[in-house]
Amino acid sequence: MRSLSLLSRPRHFAFLLRAVPASQIAITPIASASRSKRNYSLPAVVPEDEDVTTADPLRRQQQQQQRLSDRVQAKIAAIDQERPFSQALTDNFSRQHTYLRISLTERCNLRCTYCMPAEGVELSPNEAIMTTPEIIRLARLFVKEGITKIRLTGGEPTVRKDIVELVEQLGELQPLGLKTIAMTSNGIALRRKLPSLISNGMNLINLSLDTLDRFKFELMTRRKGFERVMETIDDALALGLDPVKVNCVVMRGTNDKEVLDFVEFTRNKKVDVRFIEYMPFGGNKWKENKLVPYQELIENIRAVHPTFKKLVDDPNDTSKAYHVPGFAGQVGFITSMSDHFCGTCNRLRITADGNLKVCLFGNAEVSLRDMMRQGKTDEELLEVIEMAVKNKKKQHAGMSNLVNMKNRPMILIGG
Numbered sequence: 001m002r003s004l005s006l007l008s009r010p011r012h013f014a015f016l017l018r019a020v021p022a023s024q025i026a027i028t029p030i031a032s033a034s035r036s037k038r039n040y041s042l043p044a045v046v047p048e049d050e051d052v053t054t055a056d057p058l059r060r061q062q063q064q065q066q067r068l069s070d071r072v073q074a075k076i077a078a079i080d081q082e083r084p085f086s087q088a089l090t091d092n093f094s095r096q097h098t099y100l101r102i103s104l105t106e107r108c109n110l111r112c113t114y115c116m117p118a119e120g121v122e123l124s125p126n127e128a129i130m131t132t133p134e135i136i137r138l139a140r141l142f143v144k145e146g147i148t149k150i151r152l153t154g155g156e157p158t159v160r161k162d163i164v165e166l167v168e169q170l171g172e173l174q175p176l177g178l179k180t181i182a183m184t185s186n187g188i189a190l191r192r193k194l195p196s197l198i199s200n201g202m203n204l205i206n207l208s209l210d211t212l213d214r215f216k217f218e219l220m221t222r223r224k225g226f227e228r229v230m231e232t233i234d235d236a237l238a239l240g241l242d243p244v245k246v247n248c249v250v251m252r253g254t255n256d257k258e259v260l261d262f263v264e265f266t267r268n269k270k271v272d273v274r275f276i277e278y279m280p281f282g283g284n285k286w287k288e289n290k291l292v293p294y295q296e297l298i299e300n301i302r303a304v305h306p307t308f309k310k311l312v313d314d315p316n317d318t319s320k321a322y323h324v325p326g327f328a329g330q331v332g333f334i335t336s337m338s339d340h341f342c343g344t345c346n347r348l349r350i351t352a353d354g355n356l357k358v359c360l361f362g363n364a365e366v367s368l369r370d371m372m373r374q375g376k377t378d379e380e381l382l383e384v385i386e387m388a389v390k391n392k393k394k395q396h397a398g399m400s401n402l403v404n405m406k407n408r409p410m411i412l413i414g415g
């Protein structure tokens with residue numbers, strides 16, 4: 001019987017898929033595993049590949065590998081269903097946190113008005129920013145506890161010099177249960193790196209673009225680069241990323257009249273444009289009258305596209321999905337201000353300087369970086385993570401209170 005702990009030898013999993021015939025492998029959990037949810041062994045016996053039909057040996061091998069991979073995923077999903085979810089990642093309102101957003105840097109090559117205060121931000125010294133081994137250690141710890149999706153953000157994640165290698169190391173966590181490696185980027189410096197990022201395991205991209213007018217782009221971001229972002233969107237589509245999400249922060253009097261142009265943008269491009277309600281953060285001069293509630297946007301769109309239709313959302317989606325029937329792409333509304341989705345929130349955040357933040361709008365933070373640098377064990381880190389998660393509030397304080405609350409500027413949180 002073959003047996004392999006995916007936890008202890010994640011790098012070897014891909015090799016295993018190649019080397020062992022599909023018919024000899026099944027997954028069972030190791031009964032005495034630590035608190036990790038995903039400590040599996042691989043003993044023998046999976047039914048023969050009756051549905052692998054081709055005579056071409058190479059194609060046959062590929063089909064067998066695909067079947068095996070599907071079965072492994074199905075088994076993991078089945079085991080996950082049976083096991084209780086990590087206590088450390090479950091809060092007092094029974095929300096199970098499966099999604100971690102990691103900010104890689106406080107630096108950015110744009111200066112978006114809604115994100116970066118006009119006077120700039122005081123950057124942390126280099127040594128305060130988490131190193132790649134620290135990020136990977138935390139990512140591994142969280143994935144072992146049940147995180148299935150990691151989003152890299154910032155600042156602008158692509159300005160981090162080792163971004164491609166960092167994604168490669170995250171890719172090695174896939175056998176532990178990490179399904180999605182996502183990135184939110186402004187698309188300015190992403191294009192050249194995109195193929196390597198994808199081949200290293202990045203499988204979801206959100207590109208930020210608030211206007212389809214190159215001059216307004218310069219006003220909103222205080223920099224040039226519109227064409228480059230458009231090219232990056234096309235590249236992402238051509239490279240097969242699906243969906244390609246486009247984040248558009250809507251501000252009254254600035255770009256709200258372009259919402260119909262963005263809907264038009266989805267006619268022939270298979271993009272998912274997500275209109276984000278403008279949110280208050282430290283130093284962004286938020287005003288309620290600049291917020292355009294999503295219901296107003298829907299009315300405006302329906303006036304031109306009466307068939308504009310609601311689609312079904314997944315339980316933890318932050319976006320309310322819609323489309324115009326017949327259009328290649330779709331649109332969504334992220335309604336954090338007018339209709340919050342705190343009840344189904346499954347997200348945790350780690351800032352570039354290593355603070356765990358359990359709520360985007362809360363100012364409670366704890367430094368995991370300091371704990372790691374003090375030599376704390378994973379168990380000790382988990383205890384602190386659990387305490388922070390258990391302290392997560394039921395919902396954010398509401399629009400009128402948020403504006404007066406102390407919070408970091410968005411660029412120092414990582415959206």
Ligand code: SAM
Binds near residue numbers: 115156186410415
């Ligand atoms: N630099 C990257 C980018 O712009 O895509 C990643 C970091 S950025 C902080 C992440 C997302 O937060 C972007 O899509 C941005 O539009 C959004 N964002 C920033 N400030 C915001 C605000 N005040 N309200 C709503 N969304 C905001």
Ligand code: SF4
Binds near residue numbers: 115116156208
């Ligand atoms: Fe930079 Fe992104 Fe903030 Fe714009 S939204 S300033 S691109 S971090």
